[in-house]
Amino acid sequence: MNGVVASGLTDFLRSAVEPQVQVDAIGIGAVYALMAVGIGLVFGVLRLVNFAYGQLVMAGAFALAFASDRDWPVWAGVVLCFAVVIALSMAMERVVFRPLRTQSAATMLVATFAVAFLLQAIALVLDQRDDTLGEPAASLARLNLPWVIFGTDVRKITVVAIVTAAVCLLALMLFLGRTTVGLQMRAAAMDFQTARLLGVRANRVIASAVLISGVLAAIVAVMLTVQQPLVTSTFALRETIVVLAGVVVGGMNKLLSATLGGFAIGYASGLLGGALPTEQSQYLPSFLFGLVILTLLVRPAGLFTRGGGPVERV
Amino acid sequence: MRRVRTTVPLAFPVALVVATGLVGTFFERSTEIYFINALVSVSMVVALYVFVGNSGVLSFGHMSFVAVGAWTAGVLSVPVEEKPATMPSLFGFLGDTTVGNVPSLLLAALVGGVFALVAGLPLMRLSGLAAGIATFAVLEITNNILRYYEKIGPGLNVFSSVPETTDLQQAAIGAVVAIVVAFAYQVSRFGRQLRAARDDAPAARAVGISVYRQRLIAFALSGALAGFAGGLYVHFLPISVDAVYLDLTFITLAMLVIGGMTSLWGAVVGALAVSGLDSVLAEAENGLGGIDLPAGSRTIVVGALMALVLILRPDGITGGREVRVGRLLRPRPAKERAA
Numbered sequence: 073m074n075g076v077v078a079s080g081l082t083d084f085l086r087s088a089v090e091p092q093v094q095v096d097a098i099g100i101g102a103v104y105a106l107m108a109v110g111i112g113l114v115f116g117v118l119r120l121v122n123f124a125y126g127q128l129v130m131a132g133a134f135a136l137a138f139a140s141d142r143d144w145p146v147w148a149g150v151v152l153c154f155a156v157v158i159a160l161s162m163a164m165e166r167v168v169f170r171p172l173r174t175q176s177a178a179t180m181l182v183a184t185f186a187v188a189f190l191l192q193a194i195a196l197v198l199d200q201r202d203d204t205l206g207e208p209a210a211s212l213a214r215l216n217l218p219w220v221i222f223g224t225d226v227r228k229i230t231v232v233a234i235v236t237a238a239v240c241l242l243a244l245m246l247f248l249g250r251t252t253v254g255l256q257m258r259a260a261a262m263d264f265q266t267a268r269l270l271g272v273r274a275n276r277v278i279a280s281a282v283l284i285s286g287v288l289a290a291i292v293a294v295m296l297t298v299q300q301p302l303v304t305s306t307f308a309l310r311e312t313i314v315v316l317a318g319v320v321v322g323g324m325n326k327l328l329s330a331t332l333g334g335f336a337i338g339y340a341s342g343l344l345g346g347a348l349p350t351e352q353s354q355y356l357p358s359f360l361f362g363l364v365i366l367t368l369l370v371r372p373a374g375l376f377t378r379g380g381g382p383v384e385r386v
Numbered sequence: 387m388r389r390v391r392t393t394v395p396l397a398f399p400v401a402l403v404v405a406t407g408l409v410g411t412f413f414e415r416s417t418e419i420y421f422i423n424a425l426v427s428v429s430m431v432v433a434l435y436v437f438v439g440n441s442g443v444l445s446f447g448h449m450s451f452v453a454v455g456a457w458t459a460g461v462l463s464v465p466v467e468e469k470p471a472t473m474p475s476l477f478g479f480l481g482d483t484t485v486g487n488v489p490s491l492l493l494a495a496l497v498g499g500v501f502a503l504v505a506g507l508p509l510m511r512l513s514g515l516a517a518g519i520a521t522f523a524v525l526e527i528t529n530n531i532l533r534y535y536e537k538i539g540p541g542l543n544v545f546s547s548v549p550e551t552t553d554l555q556q557a558a559i560g561a562v563v564a565i566v567v568a569f570a571y572q573v574s575r576f577g578r579q580l581r582a583a584r585d586d587a588p589a590a591r592a593v594g595i596s597v598y599r600q601r602l603i604a605f606a607l608s609g610a611l612a613g614f615a616g617g618l619y620v621h622f623l624p625i626s627v628d629a630v631y632l633d634l635t636f637i638t639l640a641m642l643v644i645g646g647m648t649s650l651w652g653a654v655v656g657a658l659a660v661s662g663l664d665s666v667l668a669e670a671e672n673g674l675g676g677i678d679l680p681a682g683s684r685t686i687v688v689g690a691l692m693a694l695v696l697i698l699r700p701d702g703i704t705g706g707r708e709v710r711v712g713r714l715l716r717p718r719p720a721k722e723r724a725a
Contacts, residue, residue: 122517140656168693175700177514178444182643183696185636190689199681312524313632320519357530361523369508372516 080349092222096257097229097342101150101335102237107315108334109244110288112327115282115319116261117178118169122186125289126312127191128164132157133303134195137207147207149209154290161286161365165279195305207304209297216298229298236376241331244284248327253280261327269276305377314341314360325375332376339365394571395708400562403428403701407558408656414509415549418554420665425557426618428657430634431641433611436587437604438642440577442584444514445605446635447521448612449506449527454501455494455613457532460545462626463490468547475536487551491560498613501608510598525635533627539664543624545593552622560618564611568650576603584648644695646702649710659703663675664688 087093094120107125114122135156139149172180199207218225248254253276259267260277268274292317298307316332322333340363367375403425410421434448461473462485469481485493509520532539539545552560571577580600583590587597619625637660645656667684695703 168697171697172700178643178647179696179700182640183443183693185640186689186692186696189636189685190693193683193685193689197686308427310631317519317523324515347471354534355530361526361530362431364523365509365520368512368516368520368541372512 074356081214083349084347088343090346091222093343093346095224095226095230096346097339099227099233100342101338102230102233103292104291104315104318104338105331106237106240106288107296108319108322109241110285111315111319111328112290112324112330113257113281113285113288114336115324115330116327117257117264117278118173118180120169120265121177122128123170123312123316124164124188124191125179125285127188127195128157128161128286128289128313129293129296129308130195130303130305131160131191133209134198134207134289134295135306136293137209137303142208143209150294153293157290157293158283158286161289162279163281165282168276168283170275173274182295192305192309193265194309199303201307208302210301229295232298233295236295240288240291240337246345247284252375254279257281283386287370311329314338315370317364318360321375323363325374326377329374329376333374336375388626391571393629393653394710396566397622398709399565399569399651401559402654403548403558403565407554409669410554412569418667420627420661420668422552422557424596424658424661424665425561426552426615426622427558427638427641427661428654429594429615429618429655430638431566431613431657432561433608433615433707434638434642434652435576435647435650436568436571436608436611437477437601438608438639438664439648439650439653440572440584440604441579441601442648443601444639445521446518446639447524447528448608449630449638450525451498451534451609451612452616452619452634453499453528453627455616456545456625456630457493457539458497458613459490459615460548460620460625461539462493463487464547470518471539472546473536476539476631477537478540478712487621489550490621491614495614496611498616499610502609503602503606506602506609510605525564527703529627529631531636535666536556542627544624545620546624548624550621552607552618557618557622564615565650567607568613568653568662572606573609573679574651576600580604593620644702646704646706648706649704649708652702652704652706653706658701660692662689663691 095125101167107129111125114125129368132153136149136151139152144152164177164187168183169180171184175228195314216227216229218227219231220226225252248258254311256267256272256277259270260272264274267277292308296311297303300307314337318333318335318337319330320333322336329355337360341356341360344359348356406424407422410418410425413421422703425659430452433451434445435444437448461476462479462483464473464484466482466484471568473481503522505521509517509524512520533542535541572581579590579595580597580603582593583595583597583600591597604639617628619630623629636662638657641660643656644660645654646652664684666688671684699705
């Protein structure tokens, strides 16, 4: 028995260090990290776990599908995607999040479920008009083609994802560190009440966080449609759930640890997907969420948080 | 008189469930299934309430106990000669054992409870978001294993040829059983200790309450009730693994929060209100009384109304309070009216 486990583990590690598996895992991690930033920013100022984030991405993907169906140029489709996602996330904030801002975490979370249901149902009605399953958004599909570098297939979208994620994170760091609104957002994330007392305007800070998180959702929508050109009403649902787990595992109280958590879970699922033997690959979610439970038990405050901080544990 | 008053929070939910069952008998089978469905939802939401309502910790994992209960009751009640058709690779004793209706429900409760106890042993140390995500991970793992492991069930197939014994009467009895157990728990010293810990954990610890142990007891009990509800569910519809996964998790949590998370009355009202609304809209999609909603619009309306209820009444329809006769009969004290 021990021998079987040991040889299985060796095989797993041997495939996990292959450059192909590594490159793909980092690509997934980059996209997940962007989603994690979008979720973590809103959590920071609102203490709200936005379950409907995946439906924002889905709405963006539908916009891209709409544009590609009408043979619009690629840039027009991307502009439409950004417009739809940003408008939708601002509307969500104004109509649902703002009135519930002071309510319990459970109420806010279930309100985002309700929004998610609503958007998913609308998408389903839109999708079923033409009696086909899903709408194709193929205008960016050529980014899925690989470059071959030293015998490793590097798909263009992987490079695009990594570069975009790096640029976005850098820009966000500069924004949070060097601008007044960024400073106010950091203050609000640390202590909302005190920040308000010191003259930070709550609505403005929240609106900026929701706006940035909407921009990130649109970027993620563009990148995910390259990998999965068929847009259905459950588009990005799976990814959102995994990222939510990753964000909590990483540590939700700091944007950096949340982002690292998103990257880590994307990377881990990429590794497991690439390196598990075929007959076990259907149990990938079990392995991944088994790791989630283990990590939470060992580091309940977050894998990437440093010392101190309130640990919610009994 | 005092005795009577303390059982009022039990009498009202039971009366509501019985009334729902009685109203259901006036309809023919095609409409009756909405009532059965609503009553099965009551059992599930009450099971969820026993843990979430009393502890204040959100659990996304309860549908895995429902699933395990459904698998137990379903696999064991399919007649032996029909098992090879849908479940060819069952373990020996699962393949050649068949139990009756009531034993299958009791076994479902037992397996659900034991599973929740084992899962809760490590997980109940966690609080807040970490607990939410950890229980969600239990759901993911359970669903993944039930989906692909064909030695313990039908895998990706639907449960066919399970005897459909969950009729209106049995669904109502099941819901009443769940309510009575939940009530007995919440007025027991365990339930009171857990509620104390929910409202003020440091104070509860200071008087010697072990928050971990109380949460674990509630988790195991609510797992058993969830397994029981899963048994009722599999005897009602030929379900598949997707029926006890994400959608059910979100809709049952939504029912609980919309009804009012911290009371048994809220759990029952929420389950009946949301499934009632959903049923009426489903009928409207088929053209009811002149209204003819386009297909698929039902979920849009349900989602919008759920958001609206939460915006208008963030603590749920019942405000998370039990029914109290005193409140109805006597004028409210001035202090409370001001608040």
